[in-house]
Every structure is written in C-alpha cells, then in structure tokens.
Amino acid sequence: MNKKNLRFVVALHIEAKSIISLYNLKKYKIRKKNFELYQNLGLNIWLVISGVGNINASEATKYLYQRSPINKKNIWINLGMAGSNNYNLGETFNIKKVTYKTKSYYTSTLVNNIISPGEIISVDKVEKEFSKQNVLYEMEAYGFIKEVEKFCDREQICIIKLISDNKKNAPTNFIKNTKFYINYNLENIEKLIDAHVKIASNINENNNSNLYLIQRKFNLTFSYRIILNDLVLNYQKIYPKNLLEKIIDESKDIKELINTLKNKIKIYTLRV
Amino acid sequence: MRKVIYIEKDIKDLPRTKYILKKFKNPIIILIDRYSEVFNKKNQNFRLQKINPAIILAKKYKNFILETPKSYTIGKKNNYYFSYMYNCLFDCRYCFLQGMYNSSNFVIFINYEDFFKEISFLKKKNIGKNTTIFSGYDCDSLAYDNITNFSNSVLKYFENFNDIELEIRTKSTYLKPFYRRSLKNIVLAFSFTPERFSTKYELGVASLKKRVDALKKVVNFGWNIGIRFDPFVIYEGWEVDYERLFKILFSTVPREQIHSVTYGNIRYPKKIFNNIKKMYTNEKLFLKFEKNKKNIYDENNGELIDNFCKNYLFTQIDQSKVFCNIHEK
Ligand code: SF4
Numbered sequence: 001m002n003k004k005n006l007r008f009v010v011a012l013h014i015e016a017k018s019i020i021s022l023y024n025l026k027k028y029k030i031r032k033k034n035f036e037l038y039q040n041l042g043l044n045i046w047l048v049i050s051g052v053g054n055i056n057a058s059e060a061t062k063y064l065y066q067r068s069p070i071n072k073k074n075i076w077i078n079l080g081m082a083g084s085n086n087y088n089l090g091e092t093f094n095i096k097k098v099t100y101k102t103k104s105y106y107t108s109t110l111v112n113n114i115i116s117p118g119e120i121i122s123v124d125k126v127e128k129e130f131s132k133q134n135v136l137y138e139m140e141a142y143g144f145i146k147e148v149e150k151f152c153d154r155e156q157i158c159i160i161k162l163i164s165d166n167k168k169n170a171p172t173n174f175i176k177n178t179k180f181y182i183n184y185n186l187e188n189i190e191k192l193i194d195a196h197v198k199i200a201s202n203i204n205e206n207n208n209s210n211l212y213l214i215q216r217k218f219n220l221t222f223s224y225r226i227i228l229n230d231l232v233l234n235y236q237k238i239y240p241k242n243l244l245e246k247i248i249d250e251s252k253d254i255k256e257l258i259n260t261l262k263n264k265i266k267i268y269t270l271r272v
Numbered sequence: 273m274r275k276v277i278y279i280e281k282d283i284k285d286l287p288r289t290k291y292i293l294k295k296f297k298n299p300i301i302i303l304i305d306r307y308s309e310v311f312n313k314k315n316q317n318f319r320l321q322k323i324n325p326a327i328i329l330a331k332k333y334k335n336f337i338l339e340t341p342k343s344y345t346i347g348k349k350n351n352y353y354f355s356y357m358y359n360c361l362f363d364c365r366y367c368f369l370q371g372m373y374n375s376s377n378f379v380i381f382i383n384y385e386d387f388f389k390e391i392s393f394l395k396k397k398n399i400g401k402n403t404t405i406f407s408g409y410d411c412d413s414l415a416y417d418n419i420t421n422f423s424n425s426v427l428k429y430f431e432n433f434n435d436i437e438l439e440i441r442t443k444s445t446y447l448k449p450f451y452r453r454s455l456k457n458i459v460l461a462f463s464f465t466p467e468r469f470s471t472k473y474e475l476g477v478a479s480l481k482k483r484v485d486a487l488k489k490v491v492n493f494g495w496n497i498g499i500r501f502d503p504f505v506i507y508e509g510w511e512v513d514y515e516r517l518f519k520i521l522f523s524t525v526p527r528e529q530i531h532s533v534t535y536g537n538i539r540y541p542k543k544i545f546n547n548i549k550k551m552y553t554n555e556k557l558f559l560k561f562e563k564n565k566k567n568i569y570d571e572n573n574g575e576l577i578d579n580f581c582k583n584y585l586f587t588q589i590d591q592s593k594v595f596c597n598i599h600e601k
Contacts, residue, residue: 097302109276109326117300155320207553234559270507270556272468
C-alpha cells in the first residue's frame with residue numbers, strides 16, 4: 001500500500017466526515033485527549049478536529065504534529081468552509097495566500113485546472129460584511145499556517161476551502177449543506193491532494209548511514225561518531241556494503257578504519 | 273502547467289509588468305507587498321519548486337551594482353556585478369544558487385533602467401574606462417530573455433556607455449537579440465563543460481552542437497566572445513573530453529574575437545556547500561570536497577586543472593587573455 005502521508009486539520013466534525021470515510025480513518029483512542037484524532041496507519045493519514053477559530057486551529061496543528069509520525073513527505077492540509085462576497089455557494093478553492101490583519105502567508109504554488117486558486121482573509125469573529133470581492137473569509141487558516149510553517153515546507157502546505165455563505169445567502173442549513181458541498185467536490189479535492197502527494201514523492205529520503213556496522217565492533221565517542229558517519233555516508237555512495245564490512249573486520253582500531261575509508265574515497269574518480 | 277506569478281502591488285500596472293504577463297497563458301496572479309515576503313522565507317523546498325518555479329515580479333530599490341570579489345576579473349581593475357534576476361531556468365547540479373537561496377522561484381526586478389542609471393554613475397566618476405560589469409551572477413543572463421526582454425534594454429543603454437565593459441554570461445542558445453551589429457564594449461561569455469558531463473549535470477542546457485551553432489551566429493555578427501570553463505570538472509576521461517571541447521570552441525571563434533578565457537574549479541563557501549550536500553544525498557560529485565584554509569570547500573584539484581589549462585590555452589591565445597579562478601590553498 002502506497003503511503004499518502006497526509007495531515008488534515010479540520011474545524012468541525014461535519015467538515016471532516018467525508019475525508020474520514022474517503023480514507024477509511026479510524027478514531028484514535030487515547031486516554032487524555034485535547035483534540036479528537038483520526039488515523040489510517042497503513043496510508044499514514046492523520047486528521048485532527050480543531051474546533052472553530054484561529055487559536056484552536058493553531059493548537060490542534062501543534063497537537064497533531066506532536067502526536068503523529070514525522071515524515072519528510074507529509075502534506076499538511078486545512079480543509080473547511082468559508083464565506084465570500086461574490087463567490088457561489090459550494091465553489092471550491094485551492095488557497096494560495098492567507099492574510100491575517102497585516103501579515104500574509106503563502107501555500108504551495110501547485111495549481112490544477114479543476115479547483116480555482118483563491119485568497120483568504122482570516123478573521124477572529126464571524127464575518128458578515130464581506131467587504132472585499134474575490135476573497136474568502138474564514139476563521140482557521142491563519143492559525144493553521146502560522147503553526148505549520150514552523151515545521152513544514154511551503155510546497156507541502158495545502159488549504160482547501162468551500163463557500164458556505166455569501167453576501168446574498170446566509171449560512172442556513174450549515175450541516176446539511178456542508179455535507180453536500182464537500183461530498184459533491186470530494187473527487188476534485190482528492191485529485192488536488194494526490195497532486196501534492198506526487199510532488200512530495202520527489203523529496204529525497206535521508207540516506208541512512210551504515211554506522212551501526214562499525215558500532216557492532218567499536219565503541220565510538222561522540223566525535224568519532226560524527227567523523228565516521230560522514231565518511232560512511234560518502235563511502236557507501238561508491239562501494240557496496242559487504243566491502244565496508246570487510247574493511248571494518250580487518251581494521252585493528254578506529255584510526256586505521258578512518259584512514260582506510262579516507263583513502264578509498266580519495267582514489268575514487270567520478271564516473272559520468 | 274499554469275504559472276503562478278507573484279507581483280508587488282506597486283508595479284502591477286507598469287508596462288514591463290504587463291509585457292511579461294502577456295507571455296503567459298492564463299497565469300495565476302497573486303499580489304504581494306514585497307518580493308522578500310515570498311522569496312526569503314525559510315520553509316521552502318528549492319528542489320520541489322524547481323519542478324514548476326513561480327515568477328516574482330519585483331522592483332529593486334538599492335544595491336543595484338556590487339563589487340565582485342577582489343581577484344575576479346577579465347582584465348580590468350574595477351569589477352562590479354549586477355543581477356536583474358535571481359535564479360535560473362536551467363538546473364545545474366553544482367549551481368551555487370541552490371545553496372544560497374531558499375527558493376528556486378524566479379525573481380525578476382523589472383526596473384532595468386535603475387540598474388543602468390547606477391552604472392552611468394561609474395562613468396561620471398570617471399572610472400568607467402577601467403571597469404567591467406558582470407551580468408549573470410545570480411542568474412543566467414539570457415536563459416529567460418525571451419520572457420524578460422532584458423537584453424534589448426541592455427543593448428540600448430550600453431551603446432551609450434562605450435567605455436564601460438559589460439560581460440553577459442550564459443549557457444543559453446537564445447541569442448536572437450544579438451543577431452545585429454555588435455557593440456565593442458559587450459562581451460558575450462559562454463560557459464562550457466564537456467558534453468558528457470553537461471548532459472548529466474546541466475539539466476535544461478542545450479546540446480553542445482546546438483550551443484556551438486548559436487555561438488557561430490553571434491561570432492558572425494562580430495561580437496567579442498568570452499569562453500568560460502568555470503567550473504572545470506574532473507571525472508573519469510576528462511582530459512580527452514576537454515581536449516575535444518577546446519578544439520571545437522577554438523575552431524569556432526576566431527582568435528581576434530576571443531576576448532578572454534577563464535577557468536576555475538567548483539568551490540563553495542561552507543554554508544552554501546552544506547545546503548547543497550543536503551539536497552543530494554546520493555550525489556557523487558561532491559564526494560571528495562574538503563574544507564581548505566580559506567573556509568572554502570572544494571576538491572584538491574586546482575593544480576591539475578591549472579596545469580592542464582595553461583598547457584593548452586597558452587598555445588592557442590595570448591596569455592594576457594587567460595584568467596584563472598582557482599585560489600591558493
Ligand atoms: S546556468 Fe548557471 S545559474 Fe543557471 S543553473 Fe546552471 S550554473 Fe546555475
């Protein structure tokens with residue numbers, strides 16, 4: 001099963017419901033919980049219900065980061081409903097910019113032809129005026145992105161918002177409509193998320209050094225660990241593991257091992 | 273793929289902004305206050321952005337031209353550089369920009385004229401005669417020229433700066449603006465590595481044949497040509513490849529049109545080296561790099577390169593036209 005490595009931060013359970021069923025997420029049971037968590041370990045997908053507002057979104061993001069496995073390829077997603085002056089109910093947006101008071105934040109530049117790009121003004125109280133056109137008003141994106149920027153690259157940050165109300169239509173039947181709009185757009189939302197997953201697949205995994213092979217034979221001080229780790233990382237780019245094992249076997253002490261590795265690297269010439 | 277274009281609010285209505293925007297089909301425009309709020313942030317992945325870099329249109333307000341490091345010259349006493357753009361269309365594995373910037377998005381400073389104004393002060397200070405200005409330090413000067421139209425402005429202005437020398441360095445084959453009467457104070461400088469190396473390590477750069485064909489055309493228009501082997505790279509079979517490359521280039525450009533030839537090894541300041549190393553965990557190109565006394569990371573191959581280049585180049589062109597960018601250990 002290919003891991004998707006997704007982290008969702010969603011304000012309300014009703015907004016999360018379709019995602020929970022799409023990815024077959026199960027409730028994560030812990031005794032003392034600050035936020036409700038869902039997960040699918042096989043796909044490495046986690047979701048937190050943050051509650052409404054930027055403070056909650058920020059806290060829930062932090063909570064999910066601490067609770068779920070850290071992976072360089074994780075995509076962090078904030079999904080939810082928003083209001084607008086002129087956009088139609090149910091319209092879906094791939095948010096590129098979040099402005100809170102005078103500060104602005106940016107998400108990945110990934111766009112597709114299915115979900116329109118959009119900009120958010122994040123606010124602390126329910127917005128009724130919608131004074132600006134062509135933007136979305138909502139209450140969590142700022143809390144989410146301000147927190148997520150601390151540990152995640154911009155290219156792995158995705159915010160998706162759907163219009164629940166606008167100047168002409170108050171948010172009546174919020175539960176029913178939210179369920180409908182998200183379900184209706186779910187396929188497109190999934191496609192956008194998959195595009196992010198595809199981009200993240202280009203991220204280099206860290207090379208694990210075979211240092212443990214040395215540690216089986218020698219006790220290493222902290223400084224030797226650093227020197228040898230670097231040497232082994234370079235060595236294993238050019239020679240197979242069994243040769244390293246042979247060198248370790250034949251070395252009387254660490255100094256001899258370091259010299260041998262250095263010399264082996266020195267005699268290598270780049271092949272093009 | 274649609275392009276995301278960030279534009280500083282203050283320049284959104286300027287003619288050059290509109291000109292650049294017209295080059296893109298249905299771009300996604302995001303207005304920003306200053307380019308730095310997008311470009312300088314730490315949490316960015318240079319490699320991922322490189323897949324489809326966004327464009328940032330900005331205005332520069334200060335530091336239009338800067339002094340080059342002391343030993344950097346192609347013959348003149350005063351040496352300055354400027355960058356109307358940050359980052360590059362090409363993707364060279366050794367490019368130092370990827371260790372210098374957090375972002376691989378293209379920043380284009382559209383107020384070209386302000387760069388030229390600053391350059392004209394040098395003329396007024398009366399040091400113009402002994403000055404070279406280098407373009408293409410933080411970008412490839414011409415790689416994006418069909419979008420930016422930068423070289424047209426350069427040609428217009430440098431016609432009047434006839435005592436200040438300008439080097440335009442590139443790996444691009446987009447040389448159309450130079451298919452015209454040459455200017456004596458402009459040096460078109462082309463960086464080359466052997467084809468075998470270039471194919472693997474200089475992604476997006478045209479084949480040697482295409483580049484040499486483009487070079488021939490500007491030679492025919494009489495332009496001064498700079499040839500740059502910087503970086504000069506050592507790998508299995510490099511001698512044969514370089515001899516072949518030298519032969520091709522020196523038979524393409526007549527001696528009298530060769531303004532200068534420079535060569536140097538791959539070298540980085542510590543911070544830049546560490547950033548690049550982290551990006552390519554399996555790359556063998558940097559395997560033998562070590563810190564030297566000046567806190568610069570390079571391979572210990574300066575002497576080898578220097579001897580090889582001198583042996584060949586001094587038989588081809590006047591020694592005074594050859595410049596070495598390998599620094600004392
Ligand atoms: S052409 Fe120059 S600026 Fe562009 S990627 Fe290559 S080394 Fe960097």
